[in-house]
Amino acid sequence: MTRDRLPLTLKLYRGSTRLAAPFAGMVLKRRLKRDKEDPTRVAERRGIPSLRRPHGPLVWMHGASVGEILSVMPLLDRIRAGGFAILLTSGTVTAARLAQRRLPEGVLHQFAPLDSPAFVQRFLDYWQPGLVLLAESELWPNMITEGARRGIPLVLINGRLSKRSFDRWKMFGRTAAALLSNIDLCLAQENDDARRLAQLGAPRVFTTGNLKFDVPPPPADPMVLSTLKRAARGRPIVLAASTHQGEETAVIEAHRRLRRAMPNLLTIIAPRHPERGRAVAGEAEDAGLLAVLRTRARLPDSGTEIYVADTIGELGLFYRLAPIVFMGGSLVKHGGQNPIEPAKLDCAILHGPYVSNFSMIYAELNRARGAATVTGVDSLTTSIELLLYDPNLVGQMAETAHTTVLRLGGALERTFAALEPYLVQLRLSN
Secondary structure (H helix, E strand, O other): OOHHHOOHHHHHHHHHHHHHHHHHHHHHHHHHHOOOOOOOOHHHHHOOOOOOOOOOOEEEEEOOOHHHHHHHHHHHHHHHHOOOEEEEEEOOHHHHHHHHHHOOOOEEEEEOOOOOHHHHHHHHHHHOOOEEEEEOOOOOHHHHHHHHHOOOOEEEEEEOOOHHHHHHHHOOHHHHHHHHOOOOEEEEOOHHHHHHHHHHOOOOEEEOOOHHHHOOOOOOOHHHHHHHHHHHOOOOEEEEEEEOOOHHHHHHHHHHHHOOOOOOOEEEEEEOOHHHHHHHHHHHHHOOOOEEEHHHHOOOOOOOOEEEOOOOOOHHHHHHHOOEEEEOOOOOOOOOOOOHHHHHOOOEEEEOOOOHHHHHHHHHHHHOOOEEEOOOHHHHHHHHHHHHOOHHHHHHHHHHHHHHHHHOOOHHHHHHHHHHHHHHHHHHOO
């Protein structure tokens, strides 16, 4: 779509982001103070590269944060095996740190430019991608319109559009249609996502499944895991993974109630945002529990009741350590966190009622009885207690969860097959 044909809302967005560009330094400075930017790479947010562009055809893959980056790793491997250079961008410091540790050889990482025309244009002028892959719901207007203006094919992969986002976009139907018309192909996670994208005006939409089902379980250093197991000394362990503010209160209270009958219980809390670790430990101590931060003590001792895993990239350790996992983001109205990793690592899964971000996955797990819903501190306490005293039930739930996520795989093959024509064309054009 040419600039002249853009609806007024997109013209206003482009104009306002262009006018805001000179103030980007102030925004980035505030983000730096909150540890939301890397001080050594902040220029990348203005589209200024810090790496040399490789020769030959380049595929640009963009994902917002850790979840998206993890889900596309196997796809990056497949594309890289075809001899293509790949540039991966993300928007968070956490995702950048993960990329440094886990990216396949030959895949470059940069922070995504802020969505201002000048920054996006500078970025595209330098990198000159021949194909753009946008992960899940990364629909940045300037990124999309600038890419389309240059004739670069854009594909939405692992596309996701929640009902809440759909309802918001419907209020600006012409804007959504204009934006989505620039995307050559939308590959949706679920049929509901595909239907919503099509209703908003996406011209070509197919359901290929969720790439997260095809991601290998997160790794764990065997020596570190063995050390943790020795430190836990056979204690009953519960993990609250990827928790959000407010959920730790319920988890801490559940532990406080359960320790009356099970004084050696160890509860591990891994907050979604590790920088909140000290606040979580403080809340536990206010409740009269002995809390330890992993970043400080490294290991729990015999007196540790709440072990706060305030580190990045270590959930693979804790899923292997704890047979019972409560998945966060689900007791508060966040939409839930991804349960596939603990399911693949044979955990019995508990979750709250707010799981709209992964509604199909949780529905399948619940239907097969590989997961169970809790609604608050009372039911969380009761459910954990039941599982702690019934290891057979834990084993049954874990086996069912594992089988369920394996059955739902296959998105990687379908996604790569849909991308192959674009990759062939990219190779022929260079």
